[in-house]
Amino acid sequence: MTPFHTSSLRVVLLGAGRVASQLGPALVQAGHQVVHIWSRTTASAEALAALLPGAQVLPSLDMASLPVADVYLLAVPDAAIPVLLAQAHFPANALVAHTSGTVPLSVFSGCPEVRGGVFYPLQTFSQGRDVDWQTVPLCIEATGPAAEELLLALGATLSRSVQRVGTPQRQSIHIAAVFACNFTNHLLGISHALLQQQALPLALLGPLLQETVEKALAYPPFTVQTGPAARHDTPTLDRHRAALAGHTQWLEIYNLLTDSIQRQGTGLPANNQGPVKL
Structure with a gap:
């Protein structure tokens, strides 16, 4: 973990969905300023901005240059990231980071005027449910060491688990x-x-x-597999299949998972005491 610390940062949040709606308040609580919010749906941006003191809504990305900020966080669907990068005009040398788990850092290769990065929170987000950001692992990556240090420091103000990935x-x-x-x-x-x-x-x-x-979480999961598939309990498996006969899709899932468990191995746990029956 980097020893670098940061003071309050000015953040532009692009997106107002499930990730952004939790990330925005967390940033403010950590002492940062969310100065602008943009969303494809203006109403969503306005609703989120109303929760963040001083935040203003950007009505459009079609402007000569976005307002100046320390960090621009892209909390949008994966497919929208390259589209947004092509559309938005960031200030020269801006630090722009997306929050995706799958989009590669190389998505910024076509934007040499910015410093690209990744600020990926490893958590599931749902409307109406708050998460404890202190426990959320944050995966950080950037195109340069200075950008990476800043993102690591920003992450450290939110979470106890921040690492380069x-x-x-x-x-x-x-x-x-x-x-x-x-x-x-x-x-x-x-x-x-x-x-x-x-x-x-x-x-x-x-x-x-x-x-x-x-x-x-305590043992390698494959070693503590239990249940009728692991013990090759054919009578029980057959009864389950008969009960699921009216749900063909669920029966297909049941059979696929049963086959996967049986192909994986015997299901013996690490202590070799044998699986606990259910």
């Missing part, structure tokens, strides 16, 4: 995050729907989910 590693992190977060949430959605069919709450699975996550 190159594009290949960041992209791998993002894929892993999709499996851990997005796919897991979809599976929980299926679990919720199955329980609702029996008038049961998803909260019933709460202790199981907590133990699953804690165990996966």
Whole structure:
């Protein structure tokens, strides 16, 4: 972690979606100034600006030069990043960083007039749910050491976990995050729907989910795999498949995951005590 510290920075936030709506207030709380906000939807920019003292809405990017700031953060969908970079006119030598987990640093190669960077928060963001930014890992990358130091220092005002992460590693992190977060949430959605069919709450699975996550963080997850697929419990697998017969898409997912678990290995945990049955 860099020892470099920064005072209050002037930030222009381009985007007003789920990431920006959480990042903007976090920046202000950390002592920075979000001086301007732009969004493709003006109403979204106005709603976010209303929460940030002194923030003004940029009605358009079609101007000779954007207002001067210390950092320009691009919190927009991945596909919009190259479009925005081509459209916006940043001041010479501006520090411009996107918040994407997958877009490479090389996206700035066509913008030699700016210093490009990445300011990627490894977290899921939803409207109406605040996150503890002190716990959010921030992955930093930049085209030059000075820009990188400034982004590291900015990150350190928000989070206790800030580190340099190159594009290949960041992209791998993002894929892993999709499996851990997005796919897991979809599976929980299926679990919720199955329980609702029996008038049961998803909260019933709460202790199981907590133990699953804690165990996966304590041991290599493949080594603590449990369940009928891991123990090749064919009668149970067949009963599950029969119960899912009316949900062909869910049955396909069930079969794919069962096959993946069985191909991965025996499911023996690191202590070799054998998997706990569920």
